[in-house]
Each structure stands twice: as structure tokens, then as C-alpha cells.
Amino acid sequence: MIFSIFKSQVFIRNGSVILPTCAKNSAFSVSKKLHFETSQQPDTVISFLNNHGFSRTQIRDIVQKWPASLLCNPEKTLLPKLQFFYSKRISGSQLIRILSSNPDAFRRSLDNCIIPNFNSFKEFTRCGDDQVFLAYKNYSDVLSRNFQSIVAPNIAILKEYGVPESNIMVELVVHPRAYAVSPDKFSRTVEQVKKMGFNPSKRRFLTALQAFLQTSKSTWEKKFDLLNQWGWSNEVVLSAFEKYPRFMMFSEKKITTIMNFFVHTMGWKSLDIANRPVILSYSLERRIIPRCSVLQALLSKGLIKKFSVCLVLEYTEKAFLQRFITPYEDPYILKLYEQKLGLSE
Known part of the structure; x- marks a missing residue:
């Protein structure tokens, strides 16, 4: 039997899943081998997900992250979770x-885990159902652990320092892992x-807090070394961090590519970027290059x-x-912009 949910095909041979070479580095390959007498059960799972709107690529992603999904009874394991979320x-x-x-969430108990933790997080943050699910997107433990018992002491600390509760609750939904x-x-x-x-009292305080909590000491030091190479002193790095603390959570690759563009293509001085570090947050392909070209x-x-x-x-x-764009009514300008955005085709 052949499963076509992977870019390269996945075979069943002697009751075992056989992975193609290109898939052997995936999470799927490092799991224990899955054994099937026939492909009937995996086919049932794949068909179920497909019938509920999951694309072939999305099904492949689920199987790679959770190989045992191919063994489950979708009507008993998957359907109740979908129905619960749709009810929200x-x-x-x-x-x-x-x-x-x-x-x-698919592998967690609906009654003993998902529902009580969903309700607990919603009550604790006083947010809407869709925001609870957004928090889950950012941190799966929101629906698998008693999040209130984990973060309550930390929320109390923030309140003692005078952080507004409204700011805390917004950040708790968007960046729950930090807490x-x-x-x-x-x-x-x-x-x-x-x-x-x-x-x-400012939102920037919590952003800086997140940057420290979610960036390891070694990564922090690598960022300093990288920016030092661009001519930023440690004092300049800290000054930029105070202006826009989120940039220290960006990857070294993102920082390097944007610095390269502005310094080597646009002819800026690297310190110009230090004065407006928010520039490092923009997408090079979707914003910076198209707009600068125009x-x-x-x-x-x-x-x-x-x-x-x-x-x-x-x-x-x-x-x-x-x-x-619009005021100049210049076809060349519009075409240039669309080409840089990759929309011309």
C-alpha cells in the first residue's frame, strides 16, 4: 500500500512504515516504527482528516509531529476535539x-485535560474563546496543564511592580510561554x-521581560557579538534594546540579511539602524525591498x-x-512594486 501524504511516497512493507530518504530527518523518522497489518487504519485517519478540511500538506505535518495519529480511532479521538473547538x-x-x-490537543483527554484547562485559562485571563485558542497556538501547554497554577505567582510579581493588569493579560494570551x-x-x-x-506601566516593559526570559544567555551573547561586528558597541546595543526590545528575539540570520541590505545596498551607516531598530522587524522580501525599490x-x-x-x-x-503608487498613475512603478512582491505572475 502507498500513502501519498508525503512529498515522496511512504510505503507499507511487511506491516511497517517505510520512509523515503528525504523524510528520514523528520520527526516522523525518529519515532518508533509503526506496524500495521494493512493500511486500512492509517487510510481511515487520513480520509477523516481530509474530509474535515485538512489539506495533504497539513495531514503530512500532523503525522510527522504525531506519528501515532495513524493508529488512532478518529471518531473517538479526533472528532470530539474538533466538535469542542467548533462549539467555541x-x-x-x-x-x-x-x-x-x-x-x-488531539492526543490529550478532552474531559480531563482540554476542557478544564480551556475554561481555567479563559477565566484567569478573562479573554474570549478565540483568544484561548490563540494562546494555545503560541504555547501548547495552555491546554495540557493547569496554567493558572503555573503563572499565578508570576502575575502577582508583575502587579507588585505596578504593571497594569490589562497589559499583563494581553501579553499572557500572545506570549504565554514567557510566564x-x-x-x-x-x-x-x-x-x-x-x-x-x-x-x-508601559507595554515595552513586558516585551523586554519576554526577551530576557525566552533568550538564553549564550544566544544573547551571540547577538551582541554579531552586532559588535557591525560596529555597534555594547552601549549602542543596549540603547537599541531600550528603544525596541523585541529585536533581540530575532534570528541572527534575519538581523544579518537586513543589515546587509541597508548597509551594502542602500548605503546606510549601521548606526542609522541602531537609532531605529524597529526596521529589523520588517520583512525584507514583503516590505523593505519592494518599498525601497519604488x-x-x-x-x-x-x-x-x-x-x-x-x-x-x-x-x-x-x-x-x-x-x-496611486497618485502617479505610472504603470512602471506599479509593475515594479508587484514584481518585487512576487505578484506579477
Whole structure:
């Protein structure tokens, strides 16, 4: 029998799943071998997921992350979870997308784990059903552990420092992982952020806290070394961190590619970026290159004389089109923008 859920085919031979060479580095390959007498049970699971809107790629992702899914009874194991989430009015497309990327909820007990933890998190954060599911997307333990008992001491610490409860609850939904650490470590880190001068009443305080909690010491040091190579002193790095603390959570690859573009292609000084580190948050392919290409074209045509790249990058897509594309009615400018966005085809 052949399963066609993988880019290369997966065979059953003598009752065992045989993986193609290209799949041997996946999570699927490091699991224990799965044995089947026939392909009937795996086919039933795959057919069930397909009938509930999961694409071939999404089914493959589920199987790679949870190989034992091919052994389950979908009507008893998978269907009740889907029905529960649908009862919470979570959109089908969002549900499918999140469960395929993080199928942990499928293997948990609905009555003993998912429902009580779902309700507990909702009560604790006073958020809506869709926001609970968003938190699960960001951290699967939201539905597998008693999250309230884990984070309650840390929330109390933040309140003692004067962090507004409204800010805490928003961050708890979007970045729940940062709050599931030991109270001792959490308390030390909060104090560290406070000493750096971050104002507890501002959202930036919690962003800086997250950066410290979710970035290891070795990774932090590598980021400093990388930025030192671009001419940023340690003081400049810290100054940029104070302006926009989230950038220290970006990968070294992202930082390097954006620095390369602005310094080597646009001719900026690296310290220009240190003054506006939010630039490092933008997508090079979807925002920076397309917009800079349009600005350079407008400049070469004499249609504009002066502009702030930083300000232009901060525009929404609608605002950018209204300001730099639509008024000029220039087919070349529009085509250039679409080409850089990869929309021309």
C-alpha cells in the first residue's frame, strides 16, 4: 500500500512504515516504527482528516509531529476535539491551520485535560474563546496543564511592580510561554528589566521581560557579538534594546540579511539602524525591498525629492499605495512594486 501524504511516497512493507530518504530527518523518522497489518487504519485517519478540511500538506505535518495519529480511532479521538473547538466558534480555517502545526490537543483527554484547562485559562485571563485558542497556538501547554497554577505567582510579581493588569493579560494570551517559568527566575528577571530603566506601566516593559526570559544567555551573547561586528558597541546595543526590545528575539540570520541590505545596498551607516531598530522587524522580501525599490524609482524619475525610508516602512500597505503608487498613475512603478512582491505572475 502507498500513502501519498508525503512529498515522496511512504510505503507499507511487511506491516511497517517505510520512509523515503528525504523524510528520514523528520520527526516522523525518529519515532518508533509503526506496524500495521494493512493500511486500512492509517487510510481511515487520513480520509477523516481530509474530509474535515485538512489539506495533504497539513495531514503530512500532523503525522510527522504525531506519528501515532495513524493508529488512532478518529471518531473517538479526533472528532470530539474538533466538535469542542467548533462549539467555541473558532473559525474552521484557523482551527485547521493551528492544529496541523501543533496537533498536541488531539492526543490529550478532552474531559480531563482540554476542557478544564480551556475554561481555567479563559477565566484567569478573562479573554474570549478565540483568544484561548490563540494562546494555545503560541504555547501548547495552555491546554495540557493547569496554567493558572503555573503563572499565578508570576502575575502577582508583575502587579507588585505596578504593571497594569490589562497589559499583563494581553501579553499572557500572545506570549504565554514567557510566564511559565519558576517564580524565582521570573522575579530576578523583572528586577533586571526594572533596573535597566523600563517603565512597568508601559507595554515595552513586558516585551523586554519576554526577551530576557525566552533568550538564553549564550544566544544573547551571540547577538551582541554579531552586532559588535557591525560596529555597534555594547552601549549602542543596549540603547537599541531600550528603544525596541523585541529585536533581540530575532534570528541572527534575519538581523544579518537586513543589515546587509541597508548597509551594502542602500548605503546606510549601521548606526542609522541602531537609532531605529524597529526596521529589523520588517520583512525584507514583503516590505523593505519592494518599498525601497519604488522609492528609488520615484526619486530617479524626479517624482519625489525627499523622503524618510524609516517613516515609509512604517506605513500600512494601504497608506503606502495611496501615497507612493496611486497618485502617479505610472504603470512602471506599479509593475515594479508587484514584481518585487512576487505578484506579477
